[in-house]
Amino acid sequence: MKEYNVLLVGLIMSASVSMLHTSAMANGSSGTAKTITLDNMNPHIKTMEYAVRGPLVIRATEIEKELAAGAQKPFKEVIKANIGDAHAMGQRPITFIRQVLALVSYPELIDKSDFPADVKTKAREILAGCKGGSAGSYSDSSGIEIIRKHAAEYITRRDGGIPANPDDIILCAGASEGIRATLKLFVETSAGEPGVMIPIPQYPLYSASLAEFGMHQIGYYLNEATGWSLDVPELERSIKEARGICRPRALVVINPGNPTGQVLTKKNIEEIIKFAHKEGLFILADEVYQDNVYAKGSEYHSFKKVMMELGEPYNTMELASYFSTSKGYMGECGLRGGYSEVVNLDKSVKAMLLKSISAKLCPTVLGQATMDCVVDPPKPGSPSYDLFIKEKTDVLQSLAKRAVMIADTFNSIPGIKCNPVQGAMYAFPQITIPAKAIEAAKAKGQAADTFYAFELLENTGICIVPGTGFGQYPGTYHFRTTILPQPEKLAVMLDKFKEFHVKFVEKYS
Numbered sequence: 001m002k003e004y005n006v007l008l009v010g011l012i013m014s015a016s017v018s019m020l021h022t023s024a025m026a027n028g029s030s031g032t033a034k035t036i037t038l039d040n041m042n043p044h045i046k047t048m049e050y051a052v053r054g055p056l057v058i059r060a061t062e063i064e065k066e067l068a069a070g071a072q073k074p075f076k077e078v079i080k081a082n083i084g085d086a087h088a089m090g091q092r093p094i095t096f097i098r099q100v101l102a103l104v105s106y107p108e109l110i111d112k113s114d115f116p117a118d119v120k121t122k123a124r125e126i127l128a129g130c131k132g133g134s135a136g137s138y139s140d141s142s143g144i145e146i147i148r149k150h151a152a153e154y155i156t157r158r159d160g161g162i163p164a165n166p167d168d169i170i171l172c173a174g175a176s177e178g179i180r181a182t183l184k185l186f187v188e189t190s191a192g193e194p195g196v197m198i199p200i201p202q203y204p205l206y207s208a209s210l211a212e213f214g215m216h217q218i219g220y221y222l223n224e225a226t227g228w229s230l231d232v233p234e235l236e237r238s239i240k241e242a243r244g245i246c247r248p249r250a251l252v253v254i255n256p257g258n259p260t261g262q263v264l265t266k267k268n269i270e271e272i273i274k275f276a277h278k279e280g281l282f283i284l285a286d287e288v289y290q291d292n293v294y295a296k297g298s299e300y301h302s303f304k305k306v307m308m309e310l311g312e313p314y315n316t317m318e319l320a321s322y323f324s325t326s327k328g329y330m331g332e333c334g335l336r337g338g339y340s341e342v343v344n345l346d347k348s349v350k351a352m353l354l355k356s357i358s359a360k361l362c363p364t365v366l367g368q369a370t371m372d373c374v375v376d377p378p379k380p381g382s383p384s385y386d387l388f389i390k391e392k393t394d395v396l397q398s399l400a401k402r403a404v405m406i407a408d409t410f411n412s413i414p415g416i417k418c419n420p421v422q423g424a425m426y427a428f429p430q431i432t433i434p435a436k437a438i439e440a441a442k443a444k445g446q447a448a449d450t451f452y453a454f455e456l457l458e459n460t461g462i463c464i465v466p467g468t469g470f471g472q473y474p475g476t477y478h479f480r481t482t483i484l485p486q487p488e489k490l491a492v493m494l495d496k497f498k499e500f501h502v503k504f505v506e507k508y509s
């Protein structure tokens, strides 16, 4: 009987292998049959889109190769204004951070180098938190304890003394990981498909992750006419429409905004918190740009602080806030450092969250060390303090100048309208695209702003992301550019942009 079963299983297996083989042949492939094909793979992955690294960027990289191979083009280099990656655009690392990382990676240098004493102290402290005293060991899944403690102290200072608990801090490999770990908690369908409210325009991590997790995207439009403000009546409209289709569970707010660059006022944050409370929503506050505030009169207010200051019943709401080493003045995107602070979460759910992240073992220890330098920077009077402050201030002041320069230049071009870049690292101007260009785009099967962005790339080498990648009010066209090219390069980029736009409008008028 046992042998018969084995035989049967064998027959079924060979039958399925031969079926797979036939289907691989049908797919036109030869050799070993593919076990995974477009037809049998996870459909959610197929629906995901991530414009910031989409077809335009692929083409930009091809053009770079063509230029390197000697191709003649109307430009000499590609300017990648598509992604918020400061170091890729020439920003220098902060000395203190890199010195600490050098010592943490190669501890022999602690005694041999003449690095400042506070750098050595920090490196020793981080290494003492590493198992085996090495950054090459796994850490606890939520991160090294001393760094979580420093993060909690940082938040307490930032929020004017409102306490943060190290147990609420989860270090992550970039904010993206923390955000995705939180979003996954809501994948539960017993009372309908789970829905998450996200701004439109949005940072595509959200649309992509919701698509991947099979969750419903509830878009609420930001108001371009009032500087991309987040209006509560619009939140009301979008949740009302969504209730028929899904079960709204969480509200994402990006402040300062990506791609829109707005900074929310305290009053606006209060209204949003009250809305979330009324609707029983969990708040995900994406605050990775908290150091990137430039405009006079704009100020960053953390959602946690505003929520706690509102008092009962709001101060017991569930909220997760995210921070990152990729943005701010440090721009250490490749090191993958971040944290989430998750407050008022049900104890058992928190245990589940910690369990789920433990399957990934831990965020990179060098990323955690970078985060430690950010949340526990040199103190006044310490040897690294003056240089640290100078480098930090230089970066932020230069970004502030570039923010103004970009908005002013775009506003000087007929057919382009740009809101002030109050914060973050992007401008999201609106473009008027001539009817003939819209027709030409249709003929190519492209959205009009994608067509515009491709023409810009092919004619000038400037790589931006079309508004379609972030979502926009129907019938409007936008693009996102970063403010990250260094000032001289930015000036060249904006001149070329202006010239291109004028010619584009002439060509299609």
Ligand SMILES: Cc1ncc(COP(=O)(O)O)c(C=O)c1O
Pocket: 084, 173, 174, 175, 176, 177, 203, 205, 254, 258, 286, 288, 323, 324, 325, 326, 333, 337, 338
């Ligand atoms: C709004 C927003 N959130 C999160 C992230 C992800 O950052 P990280 O590099 O920390 O994963 C980005 C990156 O651009 C972002 O713009």
